[in-house]
Amino acid sequence: MPEGCALAFDFGERRIGVAVGESLVGIAHPLCTIDSEITDERFTRIAALIDEWRPQSLVVGLPTHADGTEHEMTRLSRRFANRLKGRFALPVWLVDERHTSLLAESLLSEAGLKGRKQKPVLDQVAAQAILQTWFDMSGESV
Template identity: 70%
Template sequence: MPDRHGTALAFDFGEARIGVAVGELELAIAHPLETIAAEANDARFARIGALIAEWRPAQLVVGLPTHTDGTEHELTRLAKKFAQRLKGRFNLPVWLVDERLTSLVAESLLAEAGVSGRRQKPALDQVAAQAILTTWFDTPGQAL
């Protein structure tokens, strides 16, 4: 069970973009933070390092994409590799959380907020990261 003090950062990993959300552990409330659109790993990890320096999280959470039946695919492997890199670079606890329905939740939340169609794309990844973090608050998932 994770320590429930401090802040957590959650990541919706993708090959083109990484959505980031932040949440307060004691309150279990998550907020979308930003979408990292850099393609080069060095640029991605530099931005993540800056976010970690700014927010000083106690926990990191990574969404684990799978097929709807729970079986793994190529993006599952890449997300696990990303999570291992986070753990190695930043020496923080990293948790993997099932993210199968988070994109649908994110689209629904944005639609409720009146954001639809092409206007959803810039916010979709960070709202998906928010859904990942909210899921983790309820069910911590697997620690690396």
């Protein structure tokens, strides 16, 4: 795993959760949610985050079925990861994101956020779980 700042993404067709962390410390933090279906808007926001945080690595959650088989969102997440790599010339890592949404819901519930109150931050907390997973054990590079 490269040293330095990393940004992680929980990719969705409508929302992309973003988390940030430092590999030396190995702790991820939720950062923001990009809420847009327009590709150019999404990548403009991502470019601004990359400019602000200067990450050494990008991490993308790779969704699969519970048994590990791939589905349409797996393909779309791989495509998003490849676009990140092509646009920003940074190393991009894929991390198994099975159960990260459940973990995010659990963490938010423990923090006192339940139901609809979770929605604004759920994706970024899922990205935090993805990044923490990467810190704990490296994923597959794109």
